[in-house]
Amino acid sequence: MRRVFGSVRARATLAATLVVAVALVAAGVAVLLSLRGNLESRADSEADGAARQVTSQIAAGTPYADLDLPDADDNPVQVVDEDGRVLAVSEGLEAITGTGVSAVTPAGGPSPGRDDDEEDRDDESDSRRGELGEVDGHANGTATVDGERAEYRFAEAEATDSRGETVVVHAGASLEAQQDAVRTAATVLLIGFPVLLGVVAGVTWLVTRRALRPVEGIRREMAEITASEDLSRRVPEPGTHDEVARLARTTNETLAALETSVERQRRFVADASHELRSPIASLRTQLEVAAAHPGLLDLDGAVEDTVRLQRLAADLLLLARLDAGERPAGTRVDLVALAREEAAGRDRVTVEADGGGGPEVAGSRGQLGRVLANLLDNAERHARSSVTVTVGRDGDRAAVVRVADDGAGVPEADRERIFERFVRLDDARSRDEGGAGLGLAIARDVAVRHGGTLTAHAAPTGGALFELRLPLA
Structure with a gap:
């Protein structure tokens, strides 16, 4: 088990599945909340319509006993006065909650069309009309109709009858469709989520397997190279650009x-x-x-x-x-003084300073002295009569040391090969007269370690010219 979940493929599959699971849960919750809110808004609109239908009748002067109320199964209605007395209810309504008044039996109040004390008044009083009020709010509740209890969304609206009394109308809209839709959506999500997660996990597993197949090929080849110690082998390179x-x-x-x-x-x-x-x-x-x-x-x-x-x-x-990568020290070194020190005791060597004071470079005095000594040894070995060392500057960036001899020179084709280790162009000369072929190789390596270069050219006198360039301190 640890080996399975320790692989990149398994971790990628698990991570992708978890991310998708979190996203699906968040999306599912959002869908359910949105669906519930939309259906609740529709129920509010339906309840508002039923309430306005009743308030318009009351404002028109219709007696409470003659109100045309909606069917109780669809839109149960309860009309109460300011004292909480029930004035009218939908037929078949047996119980109600959520409206603040639980009674469902009308109290037998006076008709809004005529006051009992004004039955004999003239026709002017019969022409008085009430006023419609706005819907004040909504609340969830229940209603029992013909022995069946269900949940409803109630709208509360006020109206003023022809007698000037204010009444409250509670009209409901069934929430059964909303609940059924939410339950259906939740069931679909609960069934679909595991299936979708399984598909995501399977696809991720296959895709990562295909993506990591070249990596496994590289690992297998590297293991074989390690076992065989054959460094000439190479790992397979995919034809992609990833x-x-x-x-x-x-x-x-x-x-x-x-x-x-x-x-x-x-x-x-x-x-x-x-x-x-x-x-x-x-x-x-x-x-x-x-x-x-x-x-x-x-x-x-x-x-x-x-x-x-x-x-x-x-x-x-x-x-x-x-x-091994040994870094040179940061000591300031005067190249003119160093060249004269290395040339001391050598009869055929002449040191010239080009441009006044000697340039200074940063590095190891011992290693730079070794470079000059190797160049002088090489020049003396091949010179006919003299060796000239010139130390100068190349602008404000580099110090230049040139070691020239009047010998046979170095063929142009061999001017890079002579810096390889154990390379000696004159294979016929004796080992006693020649070196081991390491002097120039050491000189170039030291020059490179100091951030400089060492190259071979043809000298004006016809011999070899070695040019050492180093950055100024």
């Missing part, structure tokens, strides 16, 4: 980046192992020879191999830190 398709494309892009990273790491480990094997093997050979023949120990060669091994280990450690 969120699922974007998820699949992003997942494939992540897999491609991960495959590239893993492959790069594998090559890095393999190349590092290969580069480390040579100095270690050479050092071991020298030590074994020295152990067997102490007089044959090549101490200078052993020290050279040890230094080379130390430098290679330092390069690998720095690359590992850069790959």
Whole structure:
């Protein structure tokens, strides 16, 4: 059960069903209240008509005993005076509530057409007429007609008879039609709501199943990729343009980046192992020879191999830190002073400051010094006679360091490849003369970490020109 309701599909179905249920309940209540109000208004109108019919007769001078009252089954009528005495009721009315007067037997009052004390008056008194009053209000009540009790909506209207006395007319309209309609509507809603909710739940279940089918395919493929450790595989991409398709494309892009990273790491480990094997093997050979023949120990060669091994280990450690995302410090570094510091002790290197004071950049002094040292090492290795370092500005945005040599230069097709790790263009030269192929790769990685760039060009003297651009502090 927990697994079923823990799925997105089940939660979406449950949420949709609950939302629709709340909406249906609210709509059902609104419909019933509206229906009841409309039918009650119709009953009020019917009761008002019956009351006005009776008040118009009273105002016209019709005697109470001769009033033409509506049928009690449809519109029960009760006429009372200001003292609450019943003057007239519909025929067959046995009991009534909701009018304020429960009596249904006329008290036998005088006729509104003539006063008992004026029966012999002249015709002038016979021409007097009463006045019609407005409907004062409505109330719910009951009436018993021929032994059957039912609910009615009563209208209350006043009238003045020809004698000037005010009477109250209570006329009712049956609420049976209203109650039947409301009960029928409620029954339909009670029966239809569960059916409609079932349809909504079923449709939502099917729609979410279809919508989430690509997601399940992505999950299944990712599980297989994880189990097989085959990063060359890709998840299926739906032909739609929705969120699922974007998820699949992003997942494939992540897999491609991960495959590239893993492959790069594998090559890095393999190349590092290969580069480390040579100095270690050479050092071991020298030590074994020295152990067997102490007089044959090549101490200078052993020290050279040890230094080379130390430098290679330092390069690998720095690359590992850069790959791990190590952020450079925010120290202000004077590039002219740093260039002169790195050029000290190098006979063929000349440092020139272009434009006066040295530009300052923010970053790690040690890492930027490593960049310049690697560029100078590379330039000295290939220069014929001289290396020139020029430090200047490019407007107010960037500091530019150019390292140029007068060597053979770098072919245009290889000017990007030389920044790859363990890449050396001169495969024929000995490892003792060349580096491990990490210097330029480290230099570019450090430049990128500092928000700058490192590119290779052709120098004016025909050799190689390496241009380092860094944002000014």
